[in-house]
Amino acid sequence: MPRCKTSRQVHVPATPDNWEELCHGCGECCFEKVISPGGRLVTTKISCRYLDVVSRQCNVYPKRFDTEPTCLKLTPELVSGATWLPESCGYVKWLEEQANHL
Numbered sequence: 001m002p003r004c005k006t007s008r009q010v011h012v013p014a015t016p017d018n019w020e021e022l023c024h025g026c027g028e029c030c031f032e033k034v035i036s037p038g039g040r041l042v043t044t045k046i047s048c049r050y051l052d053v054v055s056r057q058c059n060v061y062p063k064r065f066d067t068e069p070t071c072l073k074l075t076p077e078l079v080s081g082a083t084w085l086p087e088s089c090g091y092v093k094w095l096e097e098q099a100n101h102l
């Protein structure tokens with residue numbers, strides 16, 4: 001189970017040109033999360049209805065924000081505060097790399 005930190009970094013870098021390529025398509029962000037009685041963030045097996053759970057691809061990706069209003073556009077700012085993203089997320093790893101180069 002992925003462990004999430006309480007915060008990631010203070011400085012948020014600008015969005016790089018290859019931002020979309022940082023996602024490696026694991027689909028982990030498309031599963032519902034709950035807080036356990038012990039206060040731990042747990043990823044459930046309940047996915048967004050538009051996620052193909054086998055391929056881990058979004059079935060409505062080009063129009064996902066129109067189709068699913070709760071779908072979030074991930075930006076460096078959002079990712080820096082999104083403790084529900086797994087540490088293995090490509091965006092999270094990129095932010096950590098940027099912080100290490102400050």
Ligand code: SF4
Binds near residue numbers: 022025026030089090
């Ligand atoms: S958790 Fe990160 S790497 Fe995985 S699909 Fe979501 S945005 Fe992409």
